[in-house]
Amino acid sequence: MSNKVALGLIRDLFFRSKIDAVASALGASVAYASSLEAAASRCAELKPDLVFADLSDATFPALETIEKIRAVAPDARLVGFASHVDLKPLRAAREAGFELTLSRSEFTARLPDLLKS
Numbered sequence: 001m002s003n004k005v006a007l008g009l010i011r012d013l014f015f016r017s018k019i020d021a022v023a024s025a026l027g028a029s030v031a032y033a034s035s036l037e038a039a040a041s042r043c044a045e046l047k048p049d050l051v052f053a054d055l056s057d058a059t060f061p062a063l064e065t066i067e068k069i070r071a072v073a074p075d076a077r078l079v080g081f082a083s084h085v086d087l088k089p090l091r092a093a094r095e096a097g098f099e100l101t102l103s104r105s106e107f108t109a110r111l112p113d114l115l116k117s
Contacts, residue, residue, distance in 0.1 A: 004115060005046050006030045007076075009039050009053035009060050019111065028115045035059060036068050043073040050114060052107070053098075055082040055089035062093040070097075079114060081107035 006023070010016055011034045023030045031046055033039035036059070043051065051069050053060045062080060069078060077100075080093035084103035093101045102110065 004028060004050060005048040006050040006052070006115060007039065007042055007046060007048040008032045009036075009051065009057075009065065010034075011057055011059060012054065015054070018108070022111050023115055026112060026115055030115075036064060039065070040068045040072050043069055043076065048073055048076050050079065051076045052079040052081065052114070053093075055080045055093055055101075056086050056104070062089060062096040062098065066093075066096045066098060079107070 006028065008016065008019060008030050010019070010032060016032060019030055031042055031048075033042045039051075051073065053065050055062060066078060069076060078098045079100045079102065080090065080098045081102045081104050082089045084105065090101045
């Protein structure tokens with residue numbers, strides 16, 4: 001059973017259900033935030049080990065996202081993902097300091113390892 005605390009900055013309810021299915025199979029759980037303000041609040045409350053953000057969603061611009069998260073959860077691993085054809089937010093996330101940036105399909109494939117490690 002995993003004791004990792006994960007927070008997803010994702011508004012897509014369908015994708016959240018996919019993430020929850022993977023987490024459940026691993027004995028993990030993922031909390032979510034649908035805005036940067038909620039993300040900061042949830043980070044202060046949960047002290048997550050892992051925060052992953054849907055960078056294709058304009059709600060979570062890379063620089064603002066990392067600033068908000070680092071202010072309240074400086075040690076959290078920050079992972080961003082976006083459509084493989086949406087290179088601009090992935091590049092912005094790398095430049096802002098995200099530890100890992102992935103295409104959405106890569107993120108999905110690596111999610112079990114991210115939740116375990």
